[in-house]
Structures are given as C-alpha cells and as structure tokens.
Amino acid sequence: MSRIAYVNGRYVPHRDGYVHIEDRGYQFADGCYEVVAISGDTFVDAGLHLKRLRRSLDALKIAFPMTDAALTVVMRELARRNMIREGFVYLQITRGVAPRDFAFPAKVKPSLVMTARTKTLIDPRLLSDGIKVITIPDIRWGRPDIKSVALLPNALGKEQAKQAGAVEAWQFDRDGNVTEGTSSNAWIVTKACEVVTRKANTDILNGVTRLGLLHVIAEAGLRFVERPFSVAEAKSAPEALQTSSTNFVLSVVRIDDTPIGDGKPGPVGQKLAKLYADYAASGAQDRT
Ligand code: PDD
Numbered sequence: 001m002s003r004i005a006y007v008n009g010r011y012v013p014h015r016d017g018y019v020h021i022e023d024r025g026y027q028f029a030d031g032c033y034e035v036v037a038i039s040g041d042t043f044v045d046a047g048l049h050l051k052r053l054r055r056s057l058d059a060l061k062i063a064f065p066m067t068d069a070a071l072t073v074v075m076r077e078l079a080r081r082n083m084i085r086e087g088f089v090y091l092q093i094t095r096g097v098a099p100r101d102f103a104f105p106a107k108v109k110p111s112l113v114m115t116a117r118t119k120t121l122i123d124p125r126l127l128s129d130g131i132k133v134i135t136i137p138d139i140r141w142g143r144p145d146i147k148s149v150a151l152l153p154n155a156l157g158k159e160q161a162k163q164a165g166a167v168e169a170w171q172f173d174r175d176g177n178v179t180e181g182t183s184s185n186a187w188i189v190t191k192a193c194e195v196v197t198r199k200a201n202t203d204i205l206n207g208v209t210r211l212g213l214l215h216v217i218a219e220a221g222l223r224f225v226e227r228p229f230s231v232a233e234a235k236s237a238p239e240a241l242q243t244s245s246t247n248f249v250l251s252v253v254r255i256d257d258t259p260i261g262d263g264k265p266g267p268v269g270q271k272l273a274k275l276y277a278d279y280a281a282s283g284a285q286d287r288t
Contacts (some may be wrong), residue, residue, distance in 0.1 A: 031094030130253030138171035
C-alpha cells in the first residue's frame with residue numbers, strides 16, 4: 001500500500017507531497033506543528049492538540065486555515081487512507097509561500113500539510129528496560145512553549161543522545177534545572193512518592209501527554225507537584241520518567257552515567273505507564 005499525504009487541500013501519494021521552495025516554513029521555520037497519537041479509532045486528546053495548535057498559530061499571528069471540525073475530518077480521512085491502527089498524524093501549518101522577506105507578507109495563504117504513520121506507541125522493550133538519557137544545556141530560543149517547526153537545537157540534542165547510546169537528551173537551564181527533553185517532557189518521582197514535573201510556562205512545551213498524565217495521576221489519587229528540579233536532584237531521585245505523544249510514558253533508568261534507583265523501571269513509573277496506556281486507549285479523553 002502506498003502512503004498518502006494531505007497537501008494544501010489535496011490527498012496525494014506521499015512521494016509527490018511537495019511545498020514550494022519559497023514556503024516560509026522552509027526558509028524561516030515560520031510555522032508550527034502537532035503530532036497526534038492514533039490509538040485504534042482514537043486520536044489521543046485531539047481537543048488539547050487542536051487547542052495548542054491554535055495557541056501556537058495565534059502567537060505567530062498565522063491565520064487558522066480551517067475549523068477544528070474540518071481539520072478533524074482530514075485527520076480521520078488520512079488515518080483511514082493510510083490504514084493506521086497505531087501511530088500518529090503529523091500536521092504542519094506554515095505562514096505560506098511568498099518572496100523571501102523577513103517581515104510578514106501582506107497577503108499570504110497558510111500552507112497546511114499532514115502525514116500519518118504507523119508506529120508502536122507502547123514499545124514493550126522500552127517499557128520493560130527503561131531508557132537512558134543524557135543532559136545538555138538548553139540552547140533554544142525564548143519561546144519553546146510555541147510548538148514551532150524551528151527544531152534545530154532539538155535535532156542537535158537528539159543526535160548527541162544517539163551518539164551517546166541514549167534515547168533522549170534532557171535539557172537544563174542556566175540554574176541547572178531540567179527544562180524538558182528534545183521531544184518529551186521530563187518528570188521525577190521523589191522519595192516521598194510525589195510525582196514532579198516542571199510548571200508549564202514559556203520555558204517548556206506544555207505537552208499534551210503531560211496534561212493527560214497529570215489528569216491520570218489526579219484520578220489515581222497520587223500526589224503531584226509542578227516545580228523545577230535540578231539535574232542533580234533527578235540523578236538522586238528514586239525514579240524518573242518522560243512523556244510524549246510518540247512514546248507515551250517511559251521510565252528513565254540512567255541519566256548520563258548515573259543509574260536511577262536500581263537501574264530498572266520503578267513501580268510508580270510502571271503504574272503510570274499502564275494507567276496512561278489505558279487512558280489513551282479508552283477514547284475518553286475529550287478534554288479541551
Ligand atoms: N514532540 N517537549 C518537546 C520539545 C516536544 O517536542 C514534545 C513532543 C514534547 C511532548 O509533547 P506531547 O506530549 O504533546 O507530545 C515536549 C513531538 C512528539 C515531536 O516533535 O515529534
């Protein structure tokens with residue numbers, strides 16, 4: 001079966017999915033995106049993704065190209081055409097095509113592209129073994145809360161992690177506090193069994209999985225705190241976790257050269273991974 005993409009109003013074979021060389025996304029990274037997990041018939045927390053997309057577009061002053069309802073129809077149709085049962089849809093909106101000029105063009109139509117891909121969101125090996133992360137300085141711009149396609153620092157960090165045999169790089173700010181992973185949010189579990197993650201202000205992306213997990217934690221009657229934590233605190237925590245739409249909840253068992261806890265996924269992480277997986281599959285997360 002050949003893959004299908006959606007490009008500016010048309011469903012096209014994936015290999016023919018092109019945008020113009022003067023698209024501002026290509027020249028200025030002038031656009032934003034979302035990655036929405038597909039679990040069976042469910043787009044996991046689609047409402048929260050569309051809300052965040054609107055927020056990113058508003059921050060960049062890019063017009064929303066279609067209603068949420070229309071966007072959802074395209075997402076469903078793309079998942080259907082690509083026969084995705086488990087995976088994700090990627091959607092990207094840029095300011096559009098215009099002669100290269102830094103200031104915004106007067107009249108421009110946003111470009112909207114979508115792709116969909118099959119992917120194992122709950123990887124049994126990653127779940128049972130946990131993952132290794134490295135730590136790197138956060139060198140990104142001042143608004144990582146906007147889900148912008150300007151991801152070069154993130155790509156550099158991920159490559160550095162890969163070279164070090166790790167799955168992710170956790171970034172830290174000037175105070176030595178962890179901001180987030182290059183494509184995930186970072187968490188620790190304290191000795192007092194509190195689940196800790198950084199407050200979502202302009203320093204991090206407010207992950208949709210992060211929000212879903214906070215909901216799951218509250219429902220399960222566990223305690224959580226939104227506060228900064230340092231790399232040193234993370235290394236001495238009994239458990240560490242990360243969340244993202246593409247891997248849900250994973251236990252972090254090594255940070256740089258330091259094993260976390262006994263170097264295996266801990267009980268809180270395993271429980272949360274299971275509870276979140278149930279939540280994602282339930283189709284019950286119609287929260288906006
Ligand atoms: N990235 N922080 C960053 C910098 C991210 O890029 C992501 C997700 C997250 C987690 O957000 P969410 O739970 O909404 O997926 C946090 C996606 C998966 C990506 O770029 O592929």
